[in-house]
Amino acid sequence: MTEGAKQQARMRAKSAAAAAKASAKDDAEGMDFLMTRRTKWVTIYIPLSVIVFILLFPFYWMTLTALKPNAELLDMETTSPLWVAAPTLSHIFHVIFETDYPVWMWNTMMVSVVATFISLVASVLAAYAIVRIRYKGSQWVGGLIFLAYLVPPSILFIPLSVIVHAYGLFDTPMALILTYPTILIPFSTWLLMGYFKTIPYELEECALIDGASRTQILLKIVLPLAVPGLISAGIFSFTLCWNEFIYALTFISTTSNKTVPVAMLSEFVDGDIYRWGSLMAGALLGSLPVAILYSFFVEHYVSSMTGAVKE
Amino acid sequence: MAESTLRSGSAVVLTPGLWTRLNNNRNWLGFWFMLPAAAILVLFLTYPLGLGVWLSLTDASIGNPGKFIGILNFYEKECYGPDDCEIYGLFGDHVFWQSVWQTIFYTTFASVVKFAVGLYLALLLNNHLPFKALLRAVILLPFIVPTVLSALAFWWIYDAQFSIISWSLTKLGLIDQYIDFLGDPWNARWSLIFANIWRGVPFVAITLLAGLQTVPPSLYEAATLDGANRWQMFRHVTFPMLTPIIAVVMTFSVLFTFTDFQLIWAITRGGPANATHLMATLSYQRAILGGNMGEGAAISTAMIPFLLAAIMVSWFGLQRRKWQQGETDD
Numbered sequence: 020m021t022e023g024a025k026q027q028a029r030m031r032a033k034s035a036a037a038a039a040k041a042s043a044k045d046d047a048e049g050m051d052f053l054m055t056r057r058t059k060w061v062t063i064y065i066p067l068s069v070i071v072f073i074l075l076f077p078f079y080w081m082t083l084t085a086l087k088p089n090a091e092l093l094d095m096e097t098t099s100p101l102w103v104a105a106p107t108l109s110h111i112f113h114v115i116f117e118t119d120y121p122v123w124m125w126n127t128m129m130v131s132v133v134a135t136f137i138s139l140v141a142s143v144l145a146a147y148a149i150v151r152i153r154y155k156g157s158q159w160v161g162g163l164i165f166l167a168y169l170v171p172p173s174i175l176f177i178p179l180s181v182i183v184h185a186y187g188l189f190d191t192p193m194a195l196i197l198t199y200p201t202i203l204i205p206f207s208t209w210l211l212m213g214y215f216k217t218i219p220y221e222l223e224e225c226a227l228i229d230g231a232s233r234t235q236i237l238l239k240i241v242l243p244l245a246v247p248g249l250i251s252a253g254i255f256s257f258t259l260c261w262n263e264f265i266y267a268l269t270f271i272s273t274t275s276n277k278t279v280p281v282a283m284l285s286e287f288v289d290g291d292i293y294r295w296g297s298l299m300a301g302a303l304l305g306s307l308p309v310a311i312l313y314s315f316f317v318e319h320y321v322s323s324m325t326g327a328v329k330e
Numbered sequence: 331m332a333e334s335t336l337r338s339g340s341a342v343v344l345t346p347g348l349w350t351r352l353n354n355n356r357n358w359l360g361f362w363f364m365l366p367a368a369a370i371l372v373l374f375l376t377y378p379l380g381l382g383v384w385l386s387l388t389d390a391s392i393g394n395p396g397k398f399i400g401i402l403n404f405y406e407k408e409c410y411g412p413d414d415c416e417i418y419g420l421f422g423d424h425v426f427w428q429s430v431w432q433t434i435f436y437t438t439f440a441s442v443v444k445f446a447v448g449l450y451l452a453l454l455l456n457n458h459l460p461f462k463a464l465l466r467a468v469i470l471l472p473f474i475v476p477t478v479l480s481a482l483a484f485w486w487i488y489d490a491q492f493s494i495i496s497w498s499l500t501k502l503g504l505i506d507q508y509i510d511f512l513g514d515p516w517n518a519r520w521s522l523i524f525a526n527i528w529r530g531v532p533f534v535a536i537t538l539l540a541g542l543q544t545v546p547p548s549l550y551e552a553a554t555l556d557g558a559n560r561w562q563m564f565r566h567v568t569f570p571m572l573t574p575i576i577a578v579v580m581t582f583s584v585l586f587t588f589t590d591f592q593l594i595w596a597i598t599r600g601g602p603a604n605a606t607h608l609m610a611t612l613s614y615q616r617a618i619l620g621g622n623m624g625e626g627a628a629i630s631t632a633m634i635p636f637l638l639a640a641i642m643v644s645w646f647g648l649q650r651r652k653w654q655q656g657e658t659d660d
Contacts, residue, residue, distance in 0.1 A: 077483040145367035154360025171589035173610035174630040178381035201375040262476045280478035302479040317467045325540035
């Protein structure tokens with residue numbers, strides 16, 4: 020009897036667990052049960068693989084070319100160009116040790132980090148003022164900042180080049196450090212405004228009653244709570260800086276002051292038929308820093324991208 | 331006794347110094363907090379925007395501030411005889427008009443395809459898939475890698491002699507001759523549009539995916555119970571719920587495509603025979619390489635009406651949607 024009851028209880032528990040599992044699965048699948056496996060393959064997996072293949076192929080090709088010896092690059096008959104028979108690091112070594120590549124990398128890194136830092140500081144102050152200090156006209160300023168986000172660098176670079184010449188900044192990193200924030204501040208401010216709005220007012224009121232100044236509130240209460248937003252804005256700004264091209268092309272002329280994208284285009288592109296290996300090696304190395312940074316902070320990056328659009 | 335201390339205490343509070351008042355006043359405090367951002371934006375964004383319009387009305391060149399010449403950069407009519415008039419300035423410049431049409435064509439076609447493919451990809455990703463997070467991260471790669479560097483990869487893919495596309499198509503027996511991707515005007519245009527779509531699709535897809543995830547599943551369940559098929563569900567549930575975010579995403583997409591510079595400059599530099607010049611690349615060529623700042627600024631200024639139109643369209647699209655959904659505009 021006891022044995023039978025035990026078994027019964029065990030079975031009941033088992034079936035309950037199974038039911039719970041099934042219902043959880045049901046919730047997760049939503050209306051998916053209406054699809055058979057075959058229609059899922061045809062309508063989802065195959066189109067998805069085609070798109071992902073096209074999106075990733077240029078990177079595969081870039082990497083492959085960077086690793087191919089010259090002989091293989093120019094010979095598409097004896098060996099299949101889709102694979103590399105005898106991979107070599109000679110292109111990558113050439114780029115690192117025989118060109119100014121490390122200098123360009125340093126320039127890009129320095130300009131991106133400093134410009135991102137400046138923009139973050141300015142944006143935090145501005146966003147806090149607009150959302151929480153709410154001075155007269157702050158609503159308007161918020162709107163203007165969104166408009167500033169929509170002004171593209173392509174229509175600003177000509178007058179800016181006049182200004183950069185007039186201030187004596189031409190061909191210095193300062194020209195880029197001061198102009199990049201015009202792209203970054205509107206975006207970061209807009210993003211941080213969204214983050215600051217989610218922080219409860221009561222926290223700040225408590226601090227005010229305890230005698231904290233606005234600066235103390237910002238530094239000790241708001242900023243620690245907005246760290247995810249700061250990371251998002253920082254990562255996005257950094258990649259934007261790394262990607263920036265037209266200002267760097269217009270304001271910098273000396274080879275040793277150039278950033279990676281500009282230098283790749285002006286210093287590597289000559290008539291040499293053997294240039295492809297080193298060109299792709301340079302492109303690969305230049306993409307790596309942002310790609311690595313991105314891989315660590317995918318979620319922040321995505322939230323900053325979608326957050327800026329959703330507001 | 332106690333009353334007098336209280337009174338004297340309040341008297342101290344009533345006369346704070348000028349400095350304290352400045353620091354406590356809402357508007358002054360706001361001013362100090364806004365100062366860094368406002369200084370940078372006014373000096374390097376607002377002022378150049380105005381200066382650009384001014385430059386377009388001058389004959390400035392590199393190192394020469396130029397003098398006011400009215401609208402001569404845009405339109406200048408010179409008559410040599412009664413019926414022998416020539417129009418100069420941008421208005422009579424066929425390269426400029428070609429760049430305008432090319433910009434409109436490039437923007438329209440690329441944006442429409444980016445929207446269609448991006449929405450399709452977002453819908454695909456909205457299903458339950460294995461390795462979804464990884465997939466999403468990988469799909470965004472084209473968007474985060476510096477445009478110039480991926481453009482270099484496309485340049486190599488489009489190479490006249492060693493193109494992998496030509497090679498594959500020849501091996502498959504679809505073509506006998508290698509395609510001259512960048513030497514022929516129309517081939518070059520399509521190649522650039524493809525590269526632009528390749529770079530833009532991830533942005534559209536991932537942002538729309540974020541929008542899709544906010545649509546409550548109960549709506550789909552209700553639609554299924556009412557016997558809606560997949561298309562009806564998309565048309566009457568997904569699409570209306572997604573419209574506001576589509577308007578914003580497409581505004582950004584159109585703006586960035588219209589003002590594109592990097593891809594064109596890295597792959598074709600406007601060639602062959604100016605066929606692929608966009609207004610941005612043409613203004614760079616005229617102003618910075620050619621030295622005619624006034625003329626280049628005039629081309630940039632000519633872009634502003636188009637940009638305003640794009641912003642207006644999406645803005646009013648957004649308003650209409652809000653009004654339909656009965657939301658107040660606050």
